[in-house]
Amino acid sequence: MKDDVAPAFQPAQFRITLLSASKLLDSTLRQHLYDCPSCTLVHMVTPRPEHVDSALVLLDVASYDRNDCVHLLRQFGDTPVALINAQPDQARRLVETHPWIRGVIYRATPRAMFVRGIQTMLAGGDWLPRELMETLLCRYRQLSNAHQVIDELTLREKQILALAGQGLSNAAIGERLHLSIHTIKSHVHNALRKLGASNRAQGASLVLAHVGEAVS
DSSP states (O other), X not given: OOXXXXXXXXXXXXXXXXXXXXXXXXXHHHHHGGGOTTEEEEEESSOOGGGOOOSEEEEEGGGSOHHHHHHHHTTSTTSOEXXXXXXXXXHHHHHHHOTTOOEEEETTOOHHXXXXXXXXXXXXXXBOOHHHHHHHHHHHHHHHHHHHHGGGSOHHHHHHHHHHHTXXXXXXXHHHXXXXXXXXHHHHHHHHHHHTOSSHHHHHHHHHHHHOSOOO
């Protein structure tokens, strides 16, 4: 009778879904993952959530406009998602509004770094460029500080910054609130000083993060 032979070790298979309109990117990533036999790459252009059963989703932000990216990011529930082929500012804006994004891989990232990032995310970690981490940390500190001083703003200051956050100019805000442009500018200046914000867009985002758009 032959001795029992233990089966050869089979590494766990990780299914990775690439959302991209680029066949070239698909080919490039397959080459990058050639030395990762435990990873299987599946390419989709217009996915439906029920068709995506993956350990990780890679969203090629260069293939879709911002609205499409936001729509896709909201579809995959608890499935880890990473942005690839991204520009720094583009990635920052998406991560700020979708903090569940697990990773960001910029264009022209070396193969070794790409593979390391994929392995880190498959192991349950996050993979974000250093400068993006620093930017997000600065943003977190701003929000924490704003939380402490937000009550120091008057109702009118909150209202004006909230309207500024909706894209209204000082003139448009003045017309809506029946105030002069000079008065609007004065309120904005005082509010930014209290918040420690450098411009009205930054101040507006801090206010909206705490009180929402509906400030009456």
